[in-house]
Amino acid sequence: xSNDPDKVWPTGLTLREAEEVHSYLIxxxxxxxxxxxxxxxxxxxxxxxxx
Amino acid sequence: xxxxxxxxxxKPTVGVPLFLSAVPIGSVAVHVAVLSNTTRVADFLxxxxxxxxxxxxxxxxxxxxxAKVAFVPGGSQEVLITMPDGTTTRAVLQMPQDLAALD
Numbered sequence: 001x002s003n004d005p006d007k008v009w010p011t012g013l014t015l016r017e018a019e020e021v022h023s024y025l026i027x028x029x030x031x032x033x034x035x036x037x038x039x040x041x042x043x044x045x046x047x048x049x050x051x
Numbered sequence: 052x053x054x055x056x057x058x059x060x061x062k063p064t065v066g067v068p069l070f071l072s073a074v075p076i077g078s079v080a081v082h083v084a085v086l087s088n089t090t091r092v093a094d095f096l097x098x099x100x101x102x103x104x105x106x107x108x109x110x111x112x113x114x115x116x117x118a119k120v121a122f123v124p125g126g127s128q129e130v131l132i133t134m135p136d137g138t139t140t141r142a143v144l145q146m147p148q149d150l151a152a153l154d
Contacts, residue, residue: 008059009059010060010062011058011059011060011061011062011063013058013059013063015055015056015059017058018055018056018057018058018059019052019055021058021063021067022052022054022055022057022058023052025067025070026052032074047091048091
């Protein structure tokens with residue numbers, strides 16, 4: 001496995017593995033964004049936020 | 052996908068915790084900045100009405116024209132009414148059934 005020609009250094013991940021890591025990170029960021037968007041709507045409705 | 056190849060350079064064991072800690076640190080910093088520059092949350096926690104000074108003023112103004120009523124000390128049912136012009140008068144509070152008996 002350590003001689004896998006697809007591995008890229010310095011991390012030793014393959015491009016496919018890098019894509020997998022990145023997809024989880026993007027998904028988490030999207031979930032965070034949706035939750036914060038809901039929170040902002042609630043704040044805008046219930047307080048004089050932004051006047 | 053954009054920026055995928057960063058994981059070929061940055062180890063996920065370093066980059067993921069860095070990213071996951073940067074998000075809450077930035078988020079907390081923004082919230083601290085908002086809380087330290089506004090009084091809304093402090094007002095809410097101390098029971099003041101939401102909406103700031105303008106709304107508070109509009110709530111106070113009508114009250115200035117209203118008569119004020121206070122119980123006369125001594126445990127009686129008398130109340131002292133102070134009219135907006137400063138004149139006072141007394142009134143006796145009675146239960147509805149007592150008033151019906153008087154009729």
